[in-house]
Amino acid sequence: MTTPSRPPRRVAIVGAGLAGLMAARDLRARGLDVVVFDKGRSPGGRLATRRIGDARLDHGAQFFTVRSEAFGTHVREWVDAGVVFEWCRGFTDGHGNQAGDGGGDGHPRYAVHGGMNALAKHLARDLDVRCDSLVFSLHRGDGPHPWEVKLDDNSIHHADALIVTCPLPQTFSLLVSAEVAMPEVLWRTDYDRTLSLLAVLDRPSAVPAPGGVQIDPSFTFVADNHAKGISLLPAVTVHANPEWSEQHWEDDPVTAHDALVELARPYLGDAVIVESQLKRWRFATPRRIWPDAHWSPDDLPSLAVAGDAFAGPRVEGAALSGISAAAAVAAAV
Ligand SMILES: Cc1cc2nc3c(=O)[nH]c(=O)nc-3n(C[C@H](O)[C@H](O)[C@H](O)COP(=O)(O)OP(=O)(O)OC[C@H]3O[C@@H](n4cnc5c(N)ncnc54)[C@H](O)[C@@H]3O)c2cc1C
Known part of the structure; x- marks a missing residue:
């Protein structure tokens, strides 16, 4: 008798800015099933x-x-792919x-051929990124995929792990609905x-x-x-x-x-x-940067909060934060 193989673990990501997209690519490369929700008309956020x-x-x-070398590796790939170019020094x-x-x-x-948003489109190209999808609330159930992501059209998506990459005041509101308490300095970040x-x-x-x-x-x-x-x-x-x-x-x-x-x-x-x-x-x-590249509650490692408020208030920081969050939730599921 053969043992049925375990289906791939599913991760939901809120936000298709650079942090969310880098996290999604990293998780997919590890063989996880990933879906990214963004309220915008196209991926990119502040790109x-x-x-x-x-x-x-x-x-x-x-x-x-x-x-950092970690980000430099990605940038070299993007340059080789003809997406990014050196603008000046x-x-x-x-x-x-x-x-x-x-x-x-x-x-x-560095700048991006066709504008910064083209980098987001390049990263999103073969991912399951759902735009025009405002995440309204987050919940934890007790089914096989415990995280519930509820969109503003009332649809509910289930996942084993969750990464939230919105600006922190928006992340805070979502985590309240999931009954997860963020450290005060995080939710007070302006x-x-x-x-x-x-x-x-x-x-x-x-x-x-x-x-x-x-x-x-x-x-x-x-x-x-x-x-x-x-x-x-x-x-x-x-x-x-x-x-x-x-x-x-x-x-x-x-x-x-x-x-x-x-x-x-x-x-x-x-x-x-x-x-x-x-x-x-x-x-x-x-205005304030958290000392670690992402945040997860000690008792809930299947959740990670990421974005440029973690690894630095710029493109590189957002990318590194997304990658850090991906590694953490991949280890947890
Ligand atoms: C005006 C300006 C100039 C900048 N200039 C530079 C620069 O020259 N160089 C540099 O390195 N950095 C610059 N930055 C910073 C850089 O753009 C950011 O650090 C980086 O893009 C942040 O990425 P992120 O993924 O953390 O967040 P975002 O890009 O903000 O992504 C978060 C995403 O979450 C989505 N979202 C929020 N709430 C919800 C919800 N409820 N449901 C679904 N989706 C949701 C948003 O639509 C957004 O797409 C600049 C930023 C701004 C605003």
Whole structure:
């Protein structure tokens, strides 16, 4: 008599940002059955790219750096696959002076052919990623697959393990429904906001080569998407700094848009704005980073919470956090 083989363990992941997608790929490579739910129309979360006519603009993350070998291995694969390219090795401060990115200057800054969101699409390409799927609540049952993921259409999906990668205030609400208590410092983690202007121009911008300004007191970043190589038309993305964004958060969209255009004027030069949009990132950057790359309750190892509030508030941190969470739940099921 043959023993029936055990069906693959099933893991549900909430969030198809980089943390969720990296976790999903890692788990699938280990032979687990994975489904990823995201409330957005497409995967990527803060790896976001928008088309306005023939222009294409990154409006969340603008580029990324590599500080660890673990992430570097993935980035080399993406470069070899023709998905990612080295954009440059540093930006100016807007007056032509070189500006560093934390660890000094001269380090590669990577961007994605077709915009940052194309990396998310590449990672999601052969995974079971369900977009337009808002996770409404999480529960623990006593059936064969104890985790229950309830979507806003009332459907319920069962899993053996769960990874939640939303910004922490959203994760907190979901875990309350599962009667899981997160440490207070985690659920109290607040995020800086970012007001972002996307503007298509009638001629090249005044953003200096190589098409990015990293150090300007008013902005966290100013990008020329044409110079970066992702837009056919001249198009800039302007990220107001956290203080300015907070101050103008409650403004009506037209007022905030017009104020941001004025602030960005030095980078527009003689160009006229052909079309523009304002984008609001409520959860742009976590203000506190948890010391470990993910969090799991001691008595519930089949649950992991991940995202950029764990391994660092940037693309690399989100990726490493997702990978860390995947290893933990794979060991638990
Ligand atoms: C304006 C801006 C500029 C940035 N610039 C840079 C940069 O230049 N370089 C850099 O390295 N990093 C940058 N970052 C940070 C980087 O984008 C993030 O660190 C990283 O993308 C976070 O990935 P994540 O998977 O942790 O979270 P997210 O990308 O936020 O993914 C979480 C996902 O969860 C989904 N979700 C939330 N709630 C639910 C729910 N209830 N049901 C289903 N789905 C849900 C969301 O839709 C989202 O897709 C920037 C971020 C912003 C906002």
